Amino acid sequence: MGELITYLLEEVHDDPGRWMVVDGAAINGEEMAPWEQEWGRYEDWIEVGPNALVCDTPRDITANVRLELWSDQPPAPESAWDHSWTGEIFLRSGKIQLRGFYNGEWGVHEVFDLGHRDATWLVRAQHKTLENDRETDFPRDIYRADIYKFQFWRPILQQGS
Numbered sequence: 001m002g003e004l005i006t007y008l009l010e011e012v013h014d015d016p017g018r019w020m021v022v023d024g025a026a027i028n029g030e031e032m033a034p035w036e037q038e039w040g041r042y043e044d045w046i047e048v049g050p051n052a053l054v055c056d057t058p059r060d061i062t063a064n065v066r067l068e069l070w071s072d073q074p075p076a077p078e079s080a081w082d083h084s085w086t087g088e089i090f091l092r093s094g095k096i097q098l099r100g101f102y103n104g105e106w107g108v109h110e111v112f113d114l115g116h117r118d119a120t121w122l123v124r125a126q127h128k129t130l131e132n133d134r135e136t137d138f139p140r141d142i143y144r145a146d147i148y149k150f151q152f153w154r155p156i157l158q159q160g161s
Contacts (some may be wrong), residue, residue: 002072023051025092
């Protein structure tokens with residue numbers, strides 16, 4: 001099992017509800033951006049393609065996003081997640097950040113440096129919706145938060161390069 005090297009916790013407040021974890025090469029126009037190409041959908045909540053993971057969050061919901069860099073495959077999640085996807089993604093610069101899908105100028109988010117460029121990464125993407133489940137006299141949607149976790153690690157064969 002791997003060890004957590006570093007992480008970044010951010011909030012997403014994008015009104016249209018579509019946002020992405022995107023590589024700096026796509027932001028700077030060095031690579032095709034997600035809005036310039038078509039991908040097949042992997043799940044109903046995430047699309048994955050070169051240099052980006054695109055997520056959908058219901059309008060007016062704040063998404064809390066945690067990006068993690070691991071030395072090797074992270075342990076299995078301790079608690080259940082509503083959605084989970086594990087696969088590969090190629091990142092040109094290896095420097096990723098959160099951005100709005102429709103408005104690339106939206107928000108200022110920190111760059112999360114994975115430490116390797118021109119590399120294929122293994123990633124586990126997870127999503128969970130937390131709702132009011134304690135106060136039954138009140139609507140469930142008065143308290144709602146969407147949380148996302150993206151765990152990145154290098155395939156064994158590429159870790160030396």
